[in-house]
Amino acid sequence: xxxxxxxxxxxxxxxxxxxxxxxxxxxxxxxxxxxxxxxxxxxxxxxxxxxxxxxxxxxxxxxxxxxxxxxxxxxxxxxxxxxxxxxxxxxxxxxxxxxxxxxxxxxxxxxxxxxxxxxxxxxxxxxxxxxxxxxxxxxxxxxxxxxxxxxxxxxxxxxxxxxxxxxxxxxxxxxxxxxxxxxxxxxxxxxxxxxxxxxxxxxxxxxxxxxxxxxxxxxxxxxxxxxxxxxxxxxxxxxxxxxxxxxxxxxxxxxxxxxxxxxxxxxxxxxxxxxxxxxxxxxxxxxxxxxxxxxxxxxxxxxxxxxxxxxxxxxxxxxxxxxxxxxxxxxxxxxxxxxxxxxxxxxxxxxxxxxxxxxxxxxxxxxxxxxxxxxxxxxxxxxxxxxxxxxxxxxxxxxxxxxxxxxxxxxxxxxxxxxxxxxxxxxxxxxxxxxxxxxxxxxxxxxxxxxxxxxxxxxxxxxxxxxxxxxxxxxxxxxxxxxxxxxxxxxxxxxxxxxxxxxxxxxxxxxxxxxxxxx
Amino acid sequence: xxxxxxxxxxxxxxxxxxxxxxxxxxxxxxxxxxxxxxxxxxxxxxxxxxxxxxxxxxxxxxxxxxxxxxxxxxxxxxxxxxxxxxxxxxxxxxxxxxxxxxxxxxxxxxxxxxxxxxxxxxxxxxxxxxxxxxxxxxxxxxxxxxxxxxxxxxxxxxxxxxxxxxxxxxxxxxxxxxxxxxxxxxxxxxxxxxxxxxxxxxxxxxxxxxxxxxxxxxxxxxxxxxxxxxxxxxxxxxxxxxxxxxxxxxxxxxxxxxxxxxxxxxxxxxxxxxxxxxxxxxxxxxxxxxxxxxxxxxxxxxxxxxxxxxx
Numbered sequence: 001x002x003x004x005x006x007x008x009x010x011x012x013x014x015x016x017x018x019x020x021x022x023x024x025x026x027x028x029x030x031x032x033x034x035x036x037x038x039x040x041x042x043x044x045x046x047x048x049x050x051x052x053x054x055x056x057x058x059x060x061x062x063x064x065x066x067x068x069x070x071x072x073x074x075x076x077x078x079x080x081x082x083x084x085x086x087x088x089x090x091x092x093x094x095x096x097x098x099x100x101x102x103x104x105x106x107x108x109x110x111x112x113x114x115x116x117x118x119x120x121x122x123x124x125x126x127x128x129x130x131x132x133x134x135x136x137x138x139x140x141x142x143x144x145x146x147x148x149x150x151x152x153x154x155x156x157x158x159x160x161x162x163x164x165x166x167x168x169x170x171x172x173x174x175x176x177x178x179x180x181x182x183x184x185x186x187x188x189x190x191x192x193x194x195x196x197x198x199x200x201x202x203x204x205x206x207x208x209x210x211x212x213x214x215x216x217x218x219x220x221x222x223x224x225x226x227x228x229x230x231x232x233x234x235x236x237x238x239x240x241x242x243x244x245x246x247x248x249x250x251x252x253x254x255x256x257x258x259x260x261x262x263x264x265x266x267x268x269x270x271x272x273x274x275x276x277x278x279x280x281x282x283x284x285x286x287x288x289x290x291x292x293x294x295x296x297x298x299x300x301x302x303x304x305x306x307x308x309x310x311x312x313x314x315x316x317x318x319x320x321x322x323x324x325x326x327x328x329x330x331x332x333x334x335x336x337x338x339x340x341x342x343x344x345x346x347x348x349x350x351x352x353x354x355x356x357x358x359x360x361x362x363x364x365x366x367x368x369x370x371x372x373x374x375x376x377x378x379x380x381x382x383x384x385x386x387x388x389x390x391x392x393x394x395x396x397x398x399x400x401x402x403x404x405x406x407x408x409x410x411x412x413x414x415x416x417x418x419x420x421x422x423x424x425x426x427x428x429x430x431x432x433x434x435x436x437x438x439x440x441x442x443x444x445x446x447x448x449x450x451x452x453x454x455x456x457x458x459x460x461x462x463x464x465x466x467x468x469x470x471x472x473x474x475x476x477x478x479x480x481x482x483x484x485x486x487x488x489x490x491x492x493x494x495x496x497x498x499x500x501x502x503x504x505x506x507x508x509x510x511x512x513x514x515x516x517x518x519x
Numbered sequence: 520x521x522x523x524x525x526x527x528x529x530x531x532x533x534x535x536x537x538x539x540x541x542x543x544x545x546x547x548x549x550x551x552x553x554x555x556x557x558x559x560x561x562x563x564x565x566x567x568x569x570x571x572x573x574x575x576x577x578x579x580x581x582x583x584x585x586x587x588x589x590x591x592x593x594x595x596x597x598x599x600x601x602x603x604x605x606x607x608x609x610x611x612x613x614x615x616x617x618x619x620x621x622x623x624x625x626x627x628x629x630x631x632x633x634x635x636x637x638x639x640x641x642x643x644x645x646x647x648x649x650x651x652x653x654x655x656x657x658x659x660x661x662x663x664x665x666x667x668x669x670x671x672x673x674x675x676x677x678x679x680x681x682x683x684x685x686x687x688x689x690x691x692x693x694x695x696x697x698x699x700x701x702x703x704x705x706x707x708x709x710x711x712x713x714x715x716x717x718x719x720x721x722x723x724x725x726x727x728x729x730x731x732x733x734x735x736x737x738x739x740x741x742x743x744x745x746x747x748x749x750x751x752x753x754x755x756x757x758x759x760x761x762x763x764x765x766x767x768x769x770x771x772x773x774x775x776x777x778x779x780x781x782x783x784x785x786x787x788x789x790x791x792x793x794x795x796x797x798x799x800x801x802x803x804x805x806x807x808x809x810x811x812x813x814x815x816x817x818x819x820x821x822x823x824x825x826x827x828x829x830x
Contacts, residue, residue: 103729108725
């Protein structure tokens with residue numbers, strides 16, 4: 001399986017160990033004894049959770065060692081050279097023409113004050129620059145001259161990723177390194193970008209290494225997969241084989257944690273006829289004229305779990321923000337179960353109303369104060385006693401030892417559980433969950449969803465869960481709403497929507513999800 | 520455009536506030552002129568003659584009407600048109616400011632860029648430390664040191680300017696150097712440190728690494744990616760420092776007896792020459808408003824995001 005013909009090798013890691021500078025030898029390294037070979041035109045996907053070392057490995061392949069880290073032992077050979085010891089001039093000759101890396105943060109990877117064409121002019125010179133640029137933009141699916149003179153902020157996320165791809169490929173490198181090519185994109189757009197990458201790889205025949213937390217992403221564009229966990233490659237093999245019969249425990253967890261459309265992780269609970277939220281003809285205008293939500297009707301019953309699906313800009317976050325009072329309502333009506341008018345400003349809401357609606361945000365790093373311990377964060381505003389807090393922590397699967405921990409001493413999943421426990425302490429009747437698992441690893445994601453399902457059964461609270469992942473939502477909720485451009489394009493029970501979607505956008509999401517589940 | 524109208528309104532409002540404020544101070548042109556020899560009767564006659572007994576509203580109207588026609592007013596104390604007093608001194612200060620700006624700003628941007636590019640070099644750290652000292656030292660200390668070195672030990676420049684305020688440019692130039700150098704030290708440290716911090720910040724941005732990984736060479740990295748992204752914060756500091764050069768040079772001008780606007784302001788205040796104080800205040804106001812408008816429009820040139828958000 002491992003290429004032995006070193007002449008045709010384009011990338012080689014031999015026994016590479018990377019540590020944090022000045023850290024003790026017995027501490028766990030960032031990368032440990034990595035051995036990898038990649039031949040010309042081969043494709044390799046590297047999958048792993050956050051902190052698994054996959055990005056460090058990818059950057060090392062481009063000769064970049066993240067500041068603060070040291071190469072403890074081993075050697076990295078890229079196109080026959082050790083780039084780590086190359087001079088800046090040698091590197092700038094190699095980058096773009098032999099090796100190209102597209103970094104993760106596509107929002108910030110283009111220079112904000114330069115047009116698309118100016119970006120190309122950095123490295124493309126000579127005659128007929130414009131034609132060459134147009135050609136390579138067309139190749140990534142950005143046809144037409146209109147893109148040449150746009151600035152990065154005038155491009156959508158998918159367009160930026162395509163421009164970055166075109167920039168990386170314009171001088172035909174032999175090795176393309178991709179770091180999380182789709183994590184910042186909507187599902188449908190990400191899927192289109194992957195199709196483009198796959199097509200280009202096949203037609204041009206460059207070698208490709210793609211890093212992602214998402215097994216579905218890497219398996220779509222690479223023939224071989226390396227699974228990373230805690231700095232090691234725990235499994236390496238042909239994609240189909242790794243997916244069909246994973247051998248390592250972590251890989252098994254990874255494969256089984258991909259949400260599948262026909263799998264339920266929560267059974268529907270009893271719903272009463274009492275309503276916890278009623279909105280009629282709701283309209284939310286953001287900025288000057290943008291209608292984030294337009295004439296939406298929605299009712300949520302006690303104990304009901306509703307999923308809202310939509311891509312960025314569909315208005316799903318605006319809706320949640322309006323319900324919990326962070327965004328003002330500009331038209332229609334929004335009431336809670338007791339008839340209290342929720343279009344009033346947050347500051348005007350009485351305490352009972354405030355505590356009856358709780359929201360858990362996408363990123364626990366932003367929603368937990370880094371200076372406070374969990375006990376301090378959870379008792380503020382709720383005035384809960386320590387025993388109340390520890391029982392709330394227990395319901396989300398966190399032990400008493402977490403009371404005195406600060407966010408930096410906790411993993412992403414633990415932080416998100418603490419944030420959920422905080423929402424529960426207010427004893428809400430309606431819990432709003434905004435992409436609560438999207439910042440978490442897939443394996444952790446499944447565990448958090450399981451916890452939420454248990455909670456819902458035990459406490460019978462109503463929930464609105466917003467996500468871009470239709471399979472995740474379908475496995476959890478009673479009813480699905482699909483939002484697009486601020487309008488409700490489809491709603492119904494999970495079965496109705498998944499089995500017979502009426503809207504083409506829903507159909508597309510289901511297809512993508514089915515393809516991921518089928519890998 | 521909205522910005523200009525808003526600034527104009529701010530200017531008018533502040534002008535009125537300044538007028539009322541100066542008016543509320545004890546003493547006016549007549550008490551200043553007559554000093555301790557002024558009997559009540561003499562002062563009253565003087566006020567009558569100069570229309571100082573009119574109500575504040577009437578006087579503001581007269582004064583602003585004159586202002587629009589280009590008449591800055593009349594100093595009773597100095598028995599001269601205010602414009603005749605101010606304009607030559609304004610020229611002197613402007614020449615001094617221009618010399619200071621030409622010395623300080625270009626070098627600050629270049630040195631700031633180099634320090635940001637090579638933060639670990641020992642020379643970088645030394646310059647950085649030195650700039651902290653330069654920034655914290657009071658102007659009169661810098662002035663004294665420069666005077667000691669460049670006028671006493673190595674006599675290149677005259678230590679104290681002995682020239683009439685309306686001296687010709689040729690007479691003025693030798694006297695400009697020491698005060699201009701003093702001011703240059705202060706603003707150099709300020710804008711250089713801003714540039715250094717901004718370059719350091721920009722260099723760690725993902726788009727810089729992204730450009731490097733595409734094979735952009737070092738020269739283009741600096742000229743096309745780093746410098747344009749690093750300049751906006753510096754432009755704002757340069758604008759503020761530039762405005763300060765025209766309006767805040769009291770100490771330095773006093774230290775070298777330089778016949779500029781700062782000296783004049785000190786004299787006018789100690790003489791309670793209200794007619795002279797007001798135009799100086801208004802000039803300072805106008806300088807700050809104009810410089811901040813200029814800075815904002817210049818920042819727009821560097822950042823397309825700001826250009827499109829206003830359309």
